[in-house]
Amino acid sequence: MNALAQMSALAERIAADPAPGETIPPEPILAESRLPAPTFAERMRRVAQVAALHADAVDRDGRFPAEAVAALRAERLLGIQIPEALGGEGADMSRMAEVCFSLGQACAATGMVFAMHQIKVASLVTHGAESPWHRALMQRVAERQLLVASATTEGGIGGDLRNSLCAVEAEGDVFAFRKDATVISYGAHADVILATGRRHPEAASSDQVLVALTSDQFTLERTSRWDTLGMRGTCSDGFVLAARDVPVAQILPKPFAEIAAQSMLAASHLLWSSVWFGIASHALDRARTFVQAEARRRPGTVPPGALRLAEATSSLQAMKGTIQGGLRHYEEAQGSPAALGSIGFAIALNNVKTTASTMAVSIVQVALGIVGIAGYKNGTPFSLGRALRDVLSAPLMISNDRIHSNTANLLLVQKGGGTFLGA
Amino acid sequence: MVLRMMISSQDIRETLGGIESLSGQVDRLSDDDDLFDKGLCSFGSVQLMLALEERFNIEFPDHLLNRTSFATIRAIRSTVTTIVEPVDA
Numbered sequence: 456m457n458a459l460a461q462m463s464a465l466a467e468r469i470a471a472d473p474a475p476g477e478t479i480p481p482e483p484i485l486a487e488s489r490l491p492a493p494t495f496a497e498r499m500r501r502v503a504q505v506a507a508l509h510a511d512a513v514d515r516d517g518r519f520p521a522e523a524v525a526a527l528r529a530e531r532l533l534g535i536q537i538p539e540a541l542g543g544e545g546a547d548m549s550r551m552a553e554v555c556f557s558l559g560q561a562c563a564a565t566g567m568v569f570a571m572h573q574i575k576v577a578s579l580v581t582h583g584a585e586s587p588w589h590r591a592l593m594q595r596v597a598e599r600q601l602l603v604a605s606a607t608t609e610g611g612i613g614g615d616l617r618n619s620l621c622a623v624e625a626e627g628d629v630f631a632f633r634k635d636a637t638v639i640s641y642g643a644h645a646d647v648i649l650a651t652g653r654r655h656p657e658a659a660s661s662d663q664v665l666v667a668l669t670s671d672q673f674t675l676e677r678t679s680r681w682d683t684l685g686m687r688g689t690c691s692d693g694f695v696l697a698a699r700d701v702p703v704a705q706i707l708p709k710p711f712a713e714i715a716a717q718s719m720l721a722a723s724h725l726l727w728s729s730v731w732f733g734i735a736s737h738a739l740d741r742a743r744t745f746v747q748a749e750a751r752r753r754p755g756t757v758p759p760g761a762l763r764l765a766e767a768t769s770s771l772q773a774m775k776g777t778i779q780g781g782l783r784h785y786e787e788a789q790g791s792p793a794a795l796g797s798i799g800f801a802i803a804l805n806n807v808k809t810t811a812s813t814m815a816v817s818i819v820q821v822a823l824g825i826v827g828i829a830g831y832k833n834g835t836p837f838s839l840g841r842a843l844r845d846v847l848s849a850p851l852m853i854s855n856d857r858i859h860s861n862t863a864n865l866l867l868v869q870k871g872g873g874t875f876l877g878a
Numbered sequence: 879m880v881l882r883m884m885i886s887s888q889d890i891r892e893t894l895g896g897i898e899s900l901s902g903q904v905d906r907l908s909d910d911d912d913l914f915d916k917g918l919c920s921f922g923s924v925q926l927m928l929a930l931e932e933r934f935n936i937e938f939p940d941h942l943l944n945r946t947s948f949a950t951i952r953a954i955r956s957t958v959t960t961i962v963e964p965v966d967a
Contacts, residue, residue: 617919659917661899712914716945798943861920868927870940 498530499554503561510562513688514841517681519644520688523558523565524602532569534597536576541590542597548577548722549782552729559733560740563845564688566733568602570726571640571689574719575603575649578665578707581718588704592647592667604645606696610635614853616715618660622653625703632666633697637679640691646670650696651711663711666701673698685844717795721785723853724804728778728811731849732771735815738822738842739764739771745826745837760825767821774814781807798865805862812849819846885934885962890954893929897922909952914945923948930954936961 506523513520527533532554537543551573558566576596583589595601607616621634634650642648647669654662679693707714742764749758784803788794823830823839830839887909894904899922900913907916918926926948931937938947938961947957 654915659915661917661919662915710912710915713945793941793944793946796944796946797940799940864921864924868924868931868938868943870937870943 495550498532499557502526502530502532502554502565503557506558506562506565507560510565511841513562513564514685514844517683517687517690519641519690520562520565520568521644523562524568524644527565527569528600531600533572533600533602536573536580537593537597538580538584541593543593548725548785552725552778552782555726555729556733556736559730560737561733562688563730563734563842564686566730567686567689567727568641570723570730571605572603573726574722575605575647577718577722578649578714579603579667582665582707582709582714586704586708588702589667589707592669596647599646601646602641602644603647603649604639604642606634606636606639606642606648606650606694608636608638610637612660613637614857616651616719616853617663617712619651619653619663620660622656622658623664623666623706624656628703629700630666630703630706631699632668632701633695635678636696637693638681638691639675639694639696640689642675642692642694642696643677643690648673648696649707654710661712665707665711665714667705667707668696668698668701672701684847685841686848713792713796716801717792720801721795721804724808724811725778725781725785727849727852728781728807731811731815731846732774732778734842734846735771735774735818735822738819738839738846739767741830741837741839742767742822742825745829763821763825767818767825770814770818770821774811774818777807777810777814798869802862802865802869805858805865808853809850809855809858809862812855815846815849819843885955885959887951887955889933890930890951890958893933894926894951896929897926907951909955910950912949913951914949918948926954930958934958934962 502523505526506520509520509522512518513523534542535544535546535554536551537545539545551570555566555570555573558569576593579589579593579596583593596603608614609620611620612618621632624631632650632652634652636642636650639645639648647667649665649667651663651665653660654664674697675694676697677692677694681687681689681691683691742760746758746760746764749760750756781804784800788800794800819839819842823843826837826839829835829837832838833840891904891907894900894907894913897918899917899919900907903916907913914923923945927938927943936958938957942957942960946953948954
């Protein structure tokens, strides 16, 4: 090869490399990933590219990440968790965590929309398999790539998932439902909403069921706007959600208490944490690039930020280990309601959430300290404003204090004696 | 000799009477009513476990600390019984 051809090949290689600010193909969250890597990784990478391209506009305008969600549909990632027999791919929690991580690096709001959708689908898959109506719904989710949202918070109740004011009002084979939902993330864009309510108008506030409502059945009247510091693209507006003449077959057959404990809380903590891990990794990638550029400029010296980088890298590794451990614990407990409903499991998953959310904030802050003004300023290859604003939601979505109080209560009866390598 | 103690539904009901989230309801509960459906919350269930441990001078092992073990009066009676009346060796 002559010199000219060599230079041209080099130029092509450089052109193919992602520029700063573009998404770098994600490394797997699980080292021993069981994925048939090329095809799945390629699908994830393509969605992440689209998400990264529009992330700043989504954040600036506080708008739904429509392009990225269209890409998720095009790559058929919305239905991956549905069992193969119903037209999905039977993806496990680790595989979904990979997608959350990949999207978290590109556009955290898209990552969170994907996570929240899959958390709802997890409840369908885990608790709807025996119900013909919900099996048919799962088929439709896979076939038409429907987006599923959640309506659990309510005016007068707040974020207390396990209590409802609104109730299912059944008459014969159909029911009416009306909920003053203070938050329905991406509600205006959802094809299906899973909502909690009391089993009947006389039921105790904690005697809840989960109902599936489709967009041709419900109406939404917007009551508040999601204008926030970060995670602006989740469009978590408040709505009055109402539906009439809904077949009672659309009520999930299991009590919501079981659904919350066995699929929803675990899936939430694991998938949210994977999004936050994506944000933290992205921030530290920028910090590392910054330190390396400094080192190249001043050969023979170690840049002042390098020490902080080393420290934050160690935190990132610990964070990754915590989430991986949670994923393993969850997957080992699959199929065992006793294990999923145990106090030890609840404590372990609570701890994944509080640890991951706290560490993610701290890692992004350290990354900003390393990068300095170039990170504080918008529109540079090292900007970290969006990452910082997004990640600050982590300790707040289900407040860490609420989770610590719950754990504190459970610790009053838990006995010790766990093993080191086992769950 | 193995220590034997008969656990009655009434013993369990007396303990349930002290749990705030079920207050005033205990007399109306059947042995098979789901206590969580009747308002027993996560906090209340832990308070119930603690009250049973204190009353019967027992400790529930981790594997019994789940929703099924404490879902009904009958289930609680059976859970407590397996601890205070272990099967003879």
